Amino acid sequence: MKSLTQQLGQYAAYHRDRRNVMTHFVGIPMIVLAATILLARPTFAIGDWFISPALLVAVVLTLYYLKLDIRYGLVMGVLLALSLAVAGEVADGGFANWLGWGVGLFVVGWIIQFVGHHYEGRKPAFLDDVMGLAIGPLFVVAEAGFLLGLRKEVEAQIEGGFSPAAHHS
16 A cells, blocks of 8 residues: 555646645545435445445545555545534435536536646546545545644655655555
């Protein structure tokens, strides 16, 4: 398994243009929420618990993020829990509400992403490595933290010519 800095470094290589990074601050949360909404149906009961595909994906992703880094994993877990709460409310609002919000956010989010990659002049990372779909939200959280002056050691490894081939975990 690639380390945190290897994953973020590989993803960052596709995101050098600040306009592209900025579009990710809007597009990726929209896509994550859209996917969570769309996966919020159907639900099935296990005892008193209602389980959805969205919950299963959120748990798996949170465990993956925690394995990469405890601090980022905790932040991502909280953000995914919030996304699940919103998605549950939307899914409970009826089929048209669920589908409209899910598809609408998904389409608009991807349009924003592709505008950013137009500025970048490079295709999205997930087209070369499907893990980019999981790393994108983590990249946004990491970049937000960097802007706030957090995790400078991680930023330095990524921005300072980090070579994924030179580091193994």
